[in-house]
Amino acid sequence: MKDKFNNSVGPLANQSNRTSKQALRAVIATLILMLGLQAATQVFALKFQYHPLLGIHVSYIYPPWAIIGWAWHWGDAYPSYFLAASHVGMVVTGVGLLLQMVVIMVVDNSAKASVYMYGSARWANLNDIRLAGLLSRPRKLTERLLGRKPLKCAGVFVGAWQDKRGQTHYLRHSGGEHVLCIAPTGSGKGVGLVIPTLLTWPHSTVITDLKGELWGATTGWRQQRANNKVLRFEPAAQDSVHWNPLDEIRLGTAFEVGDVQNLVNLMVDPDGRGLETHWQKTAHALLVGVMLHALYLAQKTGEKATLQHLDRMLSDPQKALSELWHEMRFNLHRQGSQHDLVSSAAMDMISRPIEEAGSVLSTAKSYLSLYRDPIVAENISQSDFRISDLMNHECPVSLYIVTQPTDKNRLRPLVRILINMIIRLSAQGLTISEGIPKASYKHRLLLMLDEFAALGKLDILQESLAFLRGYGIKCYLICQDITQLKSRENGYGPDESISSNCAVVNAFAPNRIETAEHLSKLTGQTTIVKEQITTSGHRASMLLGNVSRTTHEVQRPLLTPDECMRMQGPVKDDLGMIEIPGDMLVFMAGYPAIYGVQPLYFKDPALLARSRIPPANKSDYLTNRNKSRSSSRFDENQLPEKGIGASSQIDTGHEHSIHKGEKTHVRSSGR
C-alpha cells in the first residue's frame, strides 16, 4: 500500500485533494513567470557583458527580479536592449504556460481512478498506533534537550505489532476504556495477553482463573515485587480464602432490601435469563424474606448469617416450618417494629395452598443446594476480605477466582454473585468537586474476566460498562467467539452493548465464520483500483489497431471473512508449545485497524523472569486472619528486578525489540 493516506471521512474524502491540486498549479505557474523573468535578466546581463554596475550575482546568475531594477534606472537610455530581453522573457513564459496548460488538459481528461471511491479503510501505521496511545510517542527535541527519560506506555497488553524492520513492539492500553478480546480456545490468550498483563499491571485486579494456571505464573511477581495482597478464592478447594456474600449486605441501611434482592436474583437466576417461571418468582420473594430474617436474627445473637444457614432454616428437621413462618410474621427486627418484607414473605407462604407452598419451598431450596457441599459452605462461612478492600485496602489486591473445569458449572452461581457484587459495590462513591466527578479509591481495579460469556448474562456488567471507567474500574473481557457473546440463550443477545462499550477489541485467528464476518466488518471497506487494457486489430500485425486502458474502482473489505479465517495462527511444535506467534487484529475506536502479532510472555526475558518467581503457596488474608506486610503505593518502574539481565524489556520501555525477526513466515501485505 502507498504511504499516502486519505484520513478524511465521508464527503470530505476528496476535498482536501482538490484544493492541494489547485495550489500546486498556482505554484507551477508562478515558477514559470519567474523563469521568464530570469531569462530576460540573463539576456540583458549578457548584452552588457556582466558589467560590475549590474550588481551582485553568483557565477553570473542574477536574481530574476534584477531586470526590473535595471529598467527603472536605465530603461530610457537603452530601450532596445530592454525590449529584446523582454521578448525572450515573454517567449519563455508563454511556452512554459502553454506547456502547463497542455499537461493540465491531458491530466484532467485522462481517466483517473479514485482510490477512496468506495471506502478508505487501511491498516494502521506507526503514526496511527502512536496516536491511538498504544505505543509511546518519541521524545520531542525540547524533551531530549531537557534530558527527559523516554516515555513509556504502560497498561494492559492488547497485542504486539511488527514494524517494517521486523521489530516487535508491545501494544499496551492504559486508559480507563475497556478491552474485549475474541479468541478461540488454545490460541494463546493466556500466554499472550493475560499473563503479560498480570505480570505488569501494578494495581488491584480480579481474575477469573479457570485452571489455576494464572495463579501459578503471576502471583510470585504480584505478591513479592508488586506489593499486592494475593487472594485465591477457590470455592471447591480447602485452602481457599473465605468470602461470605451475606457480609456485603448493608443491613440496617436504605440499601439492605436492594442488596438482598440483588443477591437472591443471582441465586434464582443462575444463567442470567431472567425470572421466567412462577416458581422462580415466588421462590425469589420467599428467599428475600428468609434472608433478611436470618440476617437480623444473626445480628441479635452475634452469629454469622450464611447461605448454608439459610438452607438449614428451610430444612431444619427439629423445627416445623409453621414455626419459622410464625417467627417471621411477628418479627420485631427493626428496633421493636416489624420488617414488612419479612412478614409479608411469611404471610405469602401461610396463605398458599399446601401443594403450592411445598413447590415454592422446594424450588427455593434447590437454589441453596450448592451450599450443602461442606467445602463450599466452609469457604463462604466468613470473610477474609471485603469487596471494598479491592480498591481501598492499603495495598493493591489481586483476587484470583479459581474454578476447576469440572466444577465450573456447579460453582457458576457463586462466581456470578461475587462478580456482580464487585461491580455493584465498587462502582459507587462518586463526588463532584469543582464540577468534575471524582471517584475516591486508592487503587484502580482491572477486571480480567476470562471466558466471561460462560458465566451467563450478567446484566450489571452490560449496564454498567459505560460508566465503570469513572470509578477507576477497567474491564478486560475475554470470550471465544462473537456468537457466544450474542447468543440469545446464554449470552447477551444480538443487541448486546458490551462490544460497543469496549474501546479496544482484539482478536486472534477465529475458527467460526460469524466471528470472521464480524471482524471483517470492523476492518472496514477499501477501494481497489483495477486496470483493464483492451486491444483491437490483428494480433499478427506489427502495430495493434487500438489500445485502450481503463481503470475500475472495486469495493472490498480490507480483510475478507475468508482471509480472516486464514490468518496465521501460532505455529506449535509436536508438544503443542508455541514456536512462532500468530497474527492478530487490534481495533481501537477512531483509528485504522492494526494488523499485529501475538505477544508471548515466554519470549521476553523480563516477563519470563517475572513468571518464574515462585508463586504464593497460600492466600493472604485481609480481615480476620494474619495481616502480614505493610505497603506503599507501587510504581512498576521502580521495581527491583532480581535475576534479569540488561536485556530486560519491560522496565526499559516496551518499544524495544522483543524477538526481532522471529516471525519469518510470509505476511499479508499492508503490515
Ligand SMILES: Nc1ncnc2c1ncn2[C@@H]1O[C@H](COP(=O)(O)OP(=O)(O)OP(=O)(O)O)[C@@H](O)[C@H]1O
Ligand atoms: N512456555 C511456553 N512455551 C511455549 N508454548 C507454551 C508455553 N506455555 C504455554 N504454551 C502453549 O500456549 C498454547 C496456548 O496457551 P493458552 O493457555 O494461553 O491458550 P488459551 O487461549 O488461554 O487457551 P484456553 O482457552 O484453553 O485457556 C498451548 O498450546 C500451550 O502449549
Ligand SMILES: [Mg+2]
Ligand atoms: Mg486461557
